[in-house]
Amino acid sequence: MAKIDVPQGTLELLILTILKREPLHGHGISQRLAQLTADGFQVNPGSLFPALYKMEQDGKLAAEWRASDNNRNAKYYRLTRTGKKQLERERERWNRVTMLIANVLEGA
Amino acid sequence: MILFHRLKSLARWVFRRGEVERQLHDELESFIELTARDKIRDGVAPDEARRLARLELRGVDQTKERVRWYRWGAQLDVLLQDLRYGWRSLTRQPGFTAIVVVTLAVGIGANTAVYSVVDATLLRPLPFREPDRLMAVFLMEPSNGTPSRIAWSYPKYETFRHNQQVFEDSALYRTWLINLTGDGEPERLQMEEVSASYFPLLGVEAQLGRTFLPAEDAIPEQSFVTILSDSLWRRRFGADPSVIGRTIDIDLKPYTVVGVLPAGFQGLGSPADLWVPVHRLNAETLGERWGHYWSLVARIKPDVRAEQAQSATIALGRIIDEAHPDPAAARAAWGATAEALEEIRIDPTIRNSVLVLFGAVSFVLLIACVNVANLLLARGNSRKREIAIRCAIGAGRFRVIRQLLTESLMLGILGGAASLAIAYASIHALNAINPFGTALALGRRLRGTLFTLNSIHLDSRVLWFTLGIAIATGVVFGLAPAFQAVRGNATDSLKRGSDQIRTRHFMAGKGILVVVEIALAFVLLAGAGLMIKSLDNLLSTRIGIDPNNTLSVKLTVPFSSGGFQAVAGFFDELERRIASQPGVISAGLSSCHALEGRALDGRCGQNIIRFLDRPKVPTGTEPTVGTLQVSPDYFKTMKIPLLRGRLFTSADREGAPLAVIVNETAAGRFWPGEDPIGKRVSVWFSVFTRGAEVVGVVGDVRYGPMDRPPQPDAYLPFRQAPSPTMTLFGRTEGDPVALVEAVRRHAGALDRGLPIYDIKTMRQRINDATVRVRFNVILLTTFAVIAIVLAVVGIYGVMSFAVRQRTNEIGIRMALGARSEDVVRHVVRQAGALILIGTAIGLAGALAATRVLSSALYEVQPHDPQTYVAIVMILIAASLLASYLPARRASTIDPSITLRMD
Secondary structure (H helix, E strand, O other), X not given: OOOEEOOOOOHHHHHHHHHHHOXXXXXXXXXHHHHHOOXXXXXXXXXXXXXXXXXXXXXXXXXXXXXXXXXXXXXXXXXXXXXXXXXXXXXXXXXXXXXXXXXXXXHO | OHHHHHHHHHHHHHHOHHHHHHHHHHHHHHHHHHHHHHHHHOOOOHHHHHHHHHHHHOOHHHXXXXXXXXXXXXXXXXXXXXXXXXXXXXXXXXXXXXXXXXXXXXXXXXXXXXXXXXXXXHHOOOOOOOHHHEEEEEEEEEEOOEEEEEOEOHHHHHHHHXXXXXXXXXXXXXXXXEEEEOOOOOEEEEEEEEOOOHHHHHOOOOOEEOOOOHHXXXXXXXXXXXXXOHHHHHHHHOOOHHHOOOEEXXXXXXXXXXXXXXXXXXXXXXXXXXXXXXXXXXXXXXOOOOOOOEEEEEEEOOOOOHHHHHHHHHHHHHHHHHHOXXXXXXXXXXXXXXEEOOOOOOOHHHHHHHHHHHHHHHHHHXXXXXXXXXXXXXXXXXXXHHHHXXXXXXXXXXXXXXXXXXXXXXXXXXXXXXXXXXXXXHHHHXXXXXXXXXXXXXXXXXXXXXXXXXXXXXXXXXXXXXXXXXXXXXXXXXXXXXXHHHOOOHHHHHOOOXXXXXXXXXXXXXXXXXXXXXXXXXXXXHHHHHHHHHHHXXXXXXXXXXXXXXXXXXXXXXXXXXXXXXXXXXXXXXHHHHHOOOOEEEEEEEOOOOOOOOOOOOOOOEEEEEEOOOOOOOOOOOOEEEEEEEOOOHHHHHOOOEEEEOOOOOOOOOOOOOEEEEEHHHHHHHOOOOOOOOOEEEEOOHHHHHOEEEEEEEOOOOOOOOOOOOOOEEEEEOXXXXXXXXXXXXXXXXXXXXXXXXXHHHHHHHOOOOOEEEEEEHHHHHHHHOHHHHHHHHHHHHHHHHHHHXXXXXXXXXXXXXXXXXXHHHHHHHHOOOOHHHHHHHHHHHHHHHHHHHHHHHHHHHHHHHHHHHHHOOOOOOOOHHHHHHHHHHHHHHHHHHHHHHHHHHHOOOHHHHHHHO
């Protein structure tokens, strides 16, 4: 099956969800995403990094530099309190959206 | 909360930019490193893995740029960068920049100048308190089925005031000419008679003293108080504050000065210098039910809407009609109506001509924009490679467009700044022509119209407009070239010689620009051509007098100072004394001078004429004649030819048989095929109602506006029917203005304190009468000239560019044996097609657009074929010339050189 791009508007939700478990660097996030979707989703780094910067700028993520597993310095992102609240809200919304869309698809 | 984080990140970006950028770089590098490591683990060779990782990121710099894009405050940074870059590229080509800035300065400057006129006449709020709550209230008279607005009589106003419920207050006003005497030179001035409520209603307060008290405007002939304008106070009283309480003489009656108004306030009627309360008049005058001379202004109550006030006033019309029934009962009902003061501030024909000029000047700006777009397109082509390189090293398309737009905005703003000099000079020139001298005259003649209360000048409102159009132009002319620049793909542009591939497509775009330019220029030329023809017709109009070396001044002697015959005696003696002045050829008197008559009927005074040898015609269908009281030497002085019979002599005076001279039009209309001499007529004016004999026929004179053909006129000897106001004419050998002092001296000697006023040569009066047409002609012609110059430059630019682009092809053609004439013909033919299309579109546009001019034209149809043929020829000749020069250059191409070029 061909990889599909992350649907518009859901990248933030996916990043928040992934970072909820543990802090990760950019590469880690895209790997985790690939892993969780069995390579079904692909995220273009050209979209990932701007999104990370924007979320950091808005205070949803915090970042720190630390050594990665191969001793290379990498920037690790983690959720802030604002980010966690945001995640809850986004999840809630996403659940409603999928439920509503499912209703439409089945009812039609 | 989010804002706090954003500000923190902005601060980091501003103060520790190096660190922020380094971290971004490190982060992306580590991403590549980690991705590559994964690939190596999967068995890819290290170098290949690293290359693939980079590829996956789709360009480190592109990603950085996208990240930066999201950064808060980064926009500002990008803008500064764009500005810096833009400035560099503008200064790198100073010639190009100068041409663009000058073109825009002309376009924007002309627009600013005309906008200042629009603003002063149509847009700027009237300088009163809450001007939008003020309404002009009119009485409606049922004349000939179509009710027309007329002024109020005092008793009708009283009925209105007691019955209305929608206005919080109202005030009457009318203007009047008076003689001001005492303390220095006697003067003839405009005075406004107003209700005491007038000033509080408008929100005008005295700068010195006070305005009128209600008690001063309650009982007829009780209070003789007056208020001065600021300009009169400064001019005549040296801005002396002790003028309050002083007594001045108005028409020989003493009035006490109680206040001075702020500078700039001139009243709602004609510009006035003095104000007196309505109740200075006697009870009899105020009680005249059918004396309709009052204008009425009212302020709407705060909780009432303008439409409500209007419909309430219309409803009130019936009550007024019932209270004051028309004695001519056959007529339809009278009525009343109200309209916002803002709406009637300016004569509709002036509004129309101002809007026409505004439309025309916006065409000039459009042409300027098209030209600049042309230049930018041509330059954009030569910058293709530079832009391709920028794209290749990471600039997004949007970023490039933004950069180019920044540049064109900078050009727009530079042009706007430079335009201020042009606007300033133009406004100066516009004020010198002073079109509002006539606006004023019209305002006085057309009932219920205000003249403009604002002067034309550059102020912050106009400057905002300039800034606005400077930015708008920057966007308009920058957009197309910017999108054009990023179209196609980068690799194509990086290859040399690919320019020519797109030439065809590119030329189509430029061709449209040429067509647009020619079409716009056509419309402007048509407007200018028609106006020039109107002016020419107007100037060649025979007025019927010889205006050269003739002075004309007015004098008014109140009948109260000694009766009819004393007044006539005064004028007789004055004429005699002026005629005997050295350098004076002759002197004459008339109650009306050429071009003085009202716009409404083209006359100073008109009366019914009856023919005593014919049966009576029914009342209401009698013909009328313009009536003028003149001295015997009037005809000689104005060089009005005698066609039949005799002129008046000094024997045509009181006691002698009454005599009448008619003009040619009257003779032809009333006595077709007959000799009018010796016929007896009754002119319903003074003693002439009794009947008089026609003794002569003279040439026609245009007493009304210049564009109105002569009407039937009857001249009466002024000694048989004296007039308190006369114009004295002096025909001189030298400069007629030199005569003014003698007239002033003799008038003063004969009647102490009598002012002379409205002092002008007849030549000046003719100039005044054509000022509006000249104003239109000067502006439209200037616009048309700018337009055609810009269009020619534009066509030249496009064709030169086309020739340069096709140097190669032309070289090949010539190498294959084409002669230079063939090349010229080929290039010109290509331009010719564009020129013809542009001319055709322009013709259609002009035929549609010039209809708005029709009210300003004189004896020219908006579709005047002669004008159009001339314009087509001018345009085609100019544009062919503009394309011939580059074609000639093309024909001198040396094939051996061009073929080596690539």
